[in-house]
Amino acid sequence: MGETTGGTLLTTAEACDFLKIGRTTLWKLERTDKAFPQAITYGQRLKRWRQRDLETYVKAQAEA
Numbered sequence: 619m620g621e622t623t624g625g626t627l628l629t630t631a632e633a634c635d636f637l638k639i640g641r642t643t644l645w646k647l648e649r650t651d652k653a654f655p656q657a658i659t660y661g662q663r664l665k666r667w668r669q670r671d672l673e674t675y676v677k678a679q680a681e682a
């Protein structure tokens with residue numbers, strides 16, 4: 619896990635583990651769910667997700 623001043627950054631594998639979903643589901647959520655947090659993109663292929671954004675998303679989904 620990467621640390622930044624904005625919080626912990628998760629790799630794709632770590633984000634999937636955190637959400638308990640597969641990579642394909644993560645990519646589908648990213649493309650189709652407007653409420654899903656956007657990844658931070660480095661270059662064309664490297665993506666990271668803020669853990670706090672994912673936590674907020676999960677909390678909002680649980681309340682819905």
